[in-house]
Amino acid sequence: MEQRSDVGRQWLYDPCTDAGDPLGVVASVKVHNSIYASVRLLRPRECMGVSDFQFLPIHGVPGHDTRQFPGHREVFFYLKDLCDEFGIMDVVRLNTKVMCVAMASEVAGGNSSQVKWQVRSVRLDPDNGEEVAAQEEVFDAVIVANGHYSHPVAEPGTMVKGC
Ligand SMILES: Cc1cc2nc3c(=O)[nH]c(=O)nc-3n(C[C@H](O)[C@H](O)[C@H](O)COP(=O)(O)OP(=O)(O)OC[C@H]3O[C@@H](n4cnc5c(N)ncnc54)[C@H](O)[C@@H]3O)c2cc1C
Numbered sequence: 001m002e003q004r005s006d007v008g009r010q011w012l013y014d015p016c017t018d019a020g021d022p023l024g025v026v027a028s029v030k031v032h033n034s035i036y037a038s039v040r041l042l043r044p045r046e047c048m049g050v051s052d053f054q055f056l057p058i059h060g061v062p063g064h065d066t067r068q069f070p071g072h073r074e075v076f077f078y079l080k081d082l083c084d085e086f087g088i089m090d091v092v093r094l095n096t097k098v099m100c101v102a103m104a105s106e107v108a109g110g111n112s113s114q115v116k117w118q119v120r121s122v123r124l125d126p127d128n129g130e131e132v133a134a135q136e137e138v139f140d141a142v143i144v145a146n147g148h149y150s151h152p153v154a155e156p157g158t159m160v161k162g163c
Helices: 072-086
Strands: 096-109 112-124 131-139
Touching: 096 131
Parallel strands: none
Antiparallel strands: 096 112, 112 131
């Protein structure tokens, strides 16, 4: 379940990130976690790929950045290719925001117990981000991968309005 309209996570660039104060000190920031336009990799591409689908430079295709520390768009392209390679889009629900994850039940089974997880999510209108439908489901396991960043990091001691 991904709340944004595409995969890529923070590497899915949203131009609104650059619309206000990049440190979020002056105006509140409405973008959850997009990188800003000028970001280039902090780490060499060799360290960022997964072992069975490496992040190799793509030569001879317009629009690709073959540098060892490419611009942010190259990571997005890589992640899209990764999704295609492993059929990940078949199991991704875009525009779906997780609102709550809670323990659903504990079923004793022999010596072990099985914990289930209740997940409440809402589908978001891709045009305006408004909530259009809510649902509750129960899963055997949940992996939380919501990232570290939801608003810019300002100078220590500076108040930043949340989004
Ligand atoms: C400026 C900058 C440069 C960086 N450069 C590098 C680099 O060069 N190399 C490197 O390896 N790392 C770099 N990083 C670290 C970067 O954070 C990681 O590469 C990676 O993006 C972290 O992935 P993540 O999936 O943990 O989090 P994120 O990329 O933040 O993804 C989290 C996802 O969870 C979604 N989400 C959050 N809450 C919900 C919810 N309630 N419901 C549904 N979806 C939700 C978000 O929309 C987002 O798509 C950089 C970070 C920053 C800020």
